[in-house]
Amino acid sequence: MISVLRKIFNIFRSIKLAIFLIIYIITTSLIATLIPQGLNENHYYSQFNFVLAKLILFFQFNNFFYSFFFFFPAILFFINVTCCTIYRIYNRKKNNLKKKYGPDLVHIGIILLLLSGVYSIFDREESVVYLNIGEKNNLRNGYQIVLKQFDIETYDSGAIKDWISNVEIRRNGNLIKDYKIEVNKPCSFGQYKVYQYSYRKILNVILQDEEGKQFLLNQGNAFDAEDKNYMLSDIFIQNDSNEMQAIFNEYDGLKKTTNQIKRSLYDTIGRYTIESVQAYFVSGLNIVKDNSYIIVFIAIFLMILGLIITYYKDAIQGVKK
Numbered sequence: 001m002i003s004v005l006r007k008i009f010n011i012f013r014s015i016k017l018a019i020f021l022i023i024y025i026i027t028t029s030l031i032a033t034l035i036p037q038g039l040n041e042n043h044y045y046s047q048f049n050f051v052l053a054k055l056i057l058f059f060q061f062n063n064f065f066y067s068f069f070f071f072f073p074a075i076l077f078f079i080n081v082t083c084c085t086i087y088r089i090y091n092r093k094k095n096n097l098k099k100k101y102g103p104d105l106v107h108i109g110i111i112l113l114l115l116s117g118v119y120s121i122f123d124r125e126e127s128v129v130y131l132n133i134g135e136k137n138n139l140r141n142g143y144q145i146v147l148k149q150f151d152i153e154t155y156d157s158g159a160i161k162d163w164i165s166n167v168e169i170r171r172n173g174n175l176i177k178d179y180k181i182e183v184n185k186p187c188s189f190g191q192y193k194v195y196q197y198s199y200r201k202i203l204n205v206i207l208q209d210e211e212g213k214q215f216l217l218n219q220g221n222a223f224d225a226e227d228k229n230y231m232l233s234d235i236f237i238q239n240d241s242n243e244m245q246a247i248f249n250e251y252d253g254l255k256k257t258t259n260q261i262k263r264s265l266y267d268t269i270g271r272y273t274i275e276s277v278q279a280y281f282v283s284g285l286n287i288v289k290d291n292s293y294i295i296v297f298i299a300i301f302l303m304i305l306g307l308i309i310t311y312y313k314d315a316i317q318g319v320k321k
Contacts, residue, residue: 012076013083021077025070032064036183038286039198046159078114081107105306112299120292130200130282131165139287142172143190150283152199163199165283181285191289198284203235205246206276207269214275225270228252230261235279244277 011017035056036043044053044062060067085107092100129137131147138144149166162182169177169189179187186195203219217223222231229251236245243264250259263269265277 009083009087012079013087014080018077018080018084021073021080024073025077028061028064028070032061032070033184035061035064037065038063038195039183043160043198074114074117078111078118081110081114085111100310102306102308102310105302105309107306109299109301109303109306112295112302116292116295116299119295120290124292125289127287128197128284129287130284132202132280132282137285137287139192140289141190143192144170145194145285145287146170147283148178150199150281152281163196163283165196165285167194167285191291193288193290195286195288196283197286200282200284201279202282203232203279204276205232205235205274205278207272208275209272222251223272225272228270230269233260235277236262237279244279246274246277 036047039062041057041062044056047053048056056062059069064070085104088104088107092098129145131137131145131150133147133150136144136146146168147165148168151164151166153161153164155161165181167179167181167187168175169179169187171190177187177189181187181194181196183196186193188194205217206214207217207223208214215223217232219232219234222229230248231251232246233249234247236247237243238245245262245264248261248263248269250257250261261269263274265274267274
């Protein structure tokens with residue numbers, strides 16, 4: 001039994017395994033940084049060809065750092081580094097070898113770095129908010145996000161190229177940052193990171209009846225007009241006049257008919273008059289609060305300190321020679 005455990009231990013502390021895992025994690029992480037993370041599946045089919053989009057979704061590169069393809073190799077690497085560190089300390093004590101703290105500090109730093117990733121997964125807070133221009137979202141510790149401007153860039157074909165949110169970050173009313181958030185270009189402040197997650201098209205009309213009463217009708221909602229029901233399905237903008245027209249699907253009871261009704265501002269539909277037609281985009285921001293950065297700083301400090309101790313001694317010995 002002991003020999004079996006020793007063989008398993010030797011496999012996990014293998015240098016070849018460490019090199020393979022390092023190459024794999026670095027390579028896949030670099031690929032993931034080139035692919036927008038956490039977006040709707042339709043986005044990948046619109047931005048990449050069908051085969052490439054399928055591969056991205058199959059290997060979970062759309063949310064890579066929370067996927068099995070990243071998490072499992074990271075756990076293996078954590079075990080590998082831990083086993084190597086234990087073996088170094090044990091072997092040095094057993095053979096009464098000269099103490100070398102530099103490599104040990106580097107290994108401990110790497111272990112803490114991996115632990116910070118695990119801690120981040122289980123401790124982090126994440127939410128998605130949709131903001132229109134001028135709207136704000138309040139966060140903890142007095143932070144506030146204000147959307148100043150939202151732009152959508154398109155290719156010549158009309159396909160969406162990028163969406164950009166120009167935001168102000170305030171704390172206790174004071175401006176601390178003015179930043180343009182793009183896909184894969186998040187805004188960082190305090191313990192927060194804000195990502196450009198998505199966007200949403202908002203369509204609505206205001207209807208007024210014969211008595212002057214108004215109500216708001218959002219996209220997908222229906223209303224009764226005489227003997228028919230009408231559902232707001234879309235808003236069309238005329239290229240020549242830039243006039244907005246509301247498009248309604250007609251229903252006979254619960255059955256949809258083939259009729260589509262187009263109405264402009266102040267037109268009537270049944271007993272109602274259209275008083276307002278609105279179509280605009282709101283920005284979807286993914287707000288992440290992550291406390292693991294403290295562990296990351298400690299890990300990086302130990303790794304740098306370990307490297308300094310290791311190579312400083314070697315440099316001094318080289319000079320003496």
